[in-house]
Amino acid sequence: MTDTLAAATSAPRATVTQERKIVTSIPGPKSQELHARRMAVVPPGVSSALPVYIDRAHGAIVVDVDGNQFIDLGAGIGVTTVGHTEAGVTAAAAGQLDDFLHTLFTITPYEEYVRVAELLAEHTPGDHAKRTVLVNSGAEAVENGVKIARKYTGRRAVAVLDHAYHGRTNLTMAMNYKAAPYATGFGPFAGDVFHAPSSYPYHDGLTGAEAAARTIAYLEKRIGAVDLACLVVEPIQGEGGFMVPADGYLNALQDWCTANGVVFIADEIQSGMARTGAYWASEHFGLVPDLLLSAKGIAGGLPLAGVTGRAEIMDAALPGGLGGTFGGNPVAAAAAIAVFEAIEQHDLLAEGRRIEKKLKTRLTELQDRYDIIGEVRGIGAMVAIELVAPGTADTTKEPNAAAVSALAAHAAANGVIILTAGTYGNVLRFLPSLSASDELLDDALDVLAEGFAAL
Numbered sequence: 528m529t530d531t532l533a534a535a536t537s538a539p540r541a542t543v544t545q546e547r548k549i550v551t552s553i554p555g556p557k558s559q560e561l562h563a564r565r566m567a568v569v570p571p572g573v574s575s576a577l578p579v580y581i582d583r584a585h586g587a588i589v590v591d592v593d594g595n596q597f598i599d600l601g602a603g604i605g606v607t608t609v610g611h612t613e614a615g616v617t618a619a620a621a622g623q624l625d626d627f628l629h630t631l632f633t634i635t636p637y638e639e640y641v642r643v644a645e646l647l648a649e650h651t652p653g654d655h656a657k658r659t660v661l662v663n664s665g666a667e668a669v670e671n672g673v674k675i676a677r678k679y680t681g682r683r684a685v686a687v688l689d690h691a692y693h694g695r696t697n698l699t700m701a702m703n704y705k706a707a708p709y710a711t712g713f714g715p716f717a718g719d720v721f722h723a724p725s726s727y728p729y730h731d732g733l734t735g736a737e738a739a740a741r742t743i744a745y746l747e748k749r750i751g752a753v754d755l756a757c758l759v760v761e762p763i764q765g766e767g768g769f770m771v772p773a774d775g776y777l778n779a780l781q782d783w784c785t786a787n788g789v790v791f792i793a794d795e796i797q798s799g800m801a802r803t804g805a806y807w808a809s810e811h812f813g814l815v816p817d818l819l820l821s822a823k824g825i826a827g828g829l830p831l832a833g834v835t836g837r838a839e840i841m842d843a844a845l846p847g848g849l850g851g852t853f854g855g856n857p858v859a860a861a862a863a864i865a866v867f868e869a870i871e872q873h874d875l876l877a878e879g880r881r882i883e884k885k886l887k888t889r890l891t892e893l894q895d896r897y898d899i900i901g902e903v904r905g906i907g908a909m910v911a912i913e914l915v916a917p918g919t920a921d922t923t924k925e926p927n928a929a930a931v932s933a934l935a936a937h938a939a940a941n942g943v944i945i946l947t948a949g950t951y952g953n954v955l956r957f958l959p960s961l962s963a964s965d966e967l968l969d970d971a972l973d974v975l976a977e978g979f980a981a982l
């Protein structure tokens with residue numbers, strides 16, 4: 528590397544000021560040039576919500592190749608929870624790069640993997656003995672959770688909830704609620720996956736007990752507890768639109784699972800790792816999952832995922848039954864250790880609560896002004912608004928995906944990345960990094976307010 532190049536490439540993070548700045552049209556000329564190159568070599572099946580090409584990022588700001596600075600309210604779908612290029616995370620990863628990059632834990636192991644397993648055991652609900660297997664992605668964690676539950680119970684069936692999202696592998700495609708775009712044309716799919724009704728208070732108006740009775744009736748009649756290996760639930764559904772289930776709903780499901788020998792699996796891939804003002808969303812409901820799935824935020828931006836669970840369940844898999852070449856990669860594991868340290872050092876659970884207050888205050892003000900905001904919901908830095916057709920917020924709650932697209936486009940053009948969600952595409956979700964200051968959030972919400980005014 529030449530000295531000039533070294534200087535240029537080592538400068539970037541220091542130059543990322545925590546402010547929004549738009550200097551070209553969006554996408555800018557350099558992004559457009561890259562996009563043309565990409566379209567020649569990357570298939571359209573891999574699409575991008577906002578084709579601005581990123582040059583560098585820090586904290587809650589991403590900078591594109593044209594020099595535009597965006598307030599990132601998506602954090603790469605809830606991954607850079609501790610902030611982009613968090614200093615402790617990048618230092619830990621860089622340090623590990625100098626030591627070794629790979630050996631394969633199932634050949635010659637290393638401490639970083641063990642330490643992550645210890646930290647997950649310590650920071651997940653319940654004080655029972657726990658074990659963790661590390662893998663590469665959320666979907667792979669779901670796959671392993673199901674494998675382990677089946678081996679432990681000797682049962683075949685897997686139950687999931689309506690509006691769930693669990694991944695893009697063959698098994699997890701069968702577990703998602705939404706066919707398009709995730710599964711359309713990609714079958715045949717794994718069998719023995721059953722979709723039970725969920726709790727979606729804004730739409731079903733049911734209490735937790737009523738919704739749980741409906742779910743349990745389905746599990747008992749349609750599957751039968753004796754054949755059911757596991758129930759997989761997102762404590763707060765992510766892609767589905769940040770639905771917070773009615774009080775007592777998840778507890779009733781967990782109790783039913785325990786009484787019937789069904790493994791209760793919490794998919795905390797999007798809701799976990801300090802996203803909601805607690806380490807895990809399960810804690811808000813007083814749940815102690817048998818298996819807890821983590822991914823996304825656990826390594827601050829590097830690929831890592833885990834299945835953490837009761838020792839007796841996890842130990843059901845025979846030696847050699849679990850693994851994978853890159854699972855628990857040492858660089859990703861070193862980064863994950865630093866993520867746990869960052870959460871403790873910077874009291875990031877409190878930051879999640881601060882962000883919830885800021886987002887809900889501003890979004891509720893908007894709801895008072897605009898009747899197309901049907902509901903403001905979520906916990907911690909996992910907040911969403913559901914948009915409905917004018918005049919239907921208290922009646923039919925007709926999905927308004929057009930308004931969601933228009934608002935996300937307005938935000939993007941003005942330097943704010945806001946993600947969409949929802950089975951009907953009518954949810955705007957906010958999952959900023961915990962480093963996003965109130966000033967930055969206010970600035971982003973001002974942009975959103977202008978978008979509502981322009982609708």
Ligand code: PLZ
Nearest residue numbers: 604664665666692693694765794796797
């Ligand atoms: N479970 C609850 O949110 C990933 C999907 C991004 P992977 N959600 C973002 C996309 O469009 O592919 C997710 C999740 C929950 C499982 C997964 C899957 O995690 O790391 O994407 O495999």
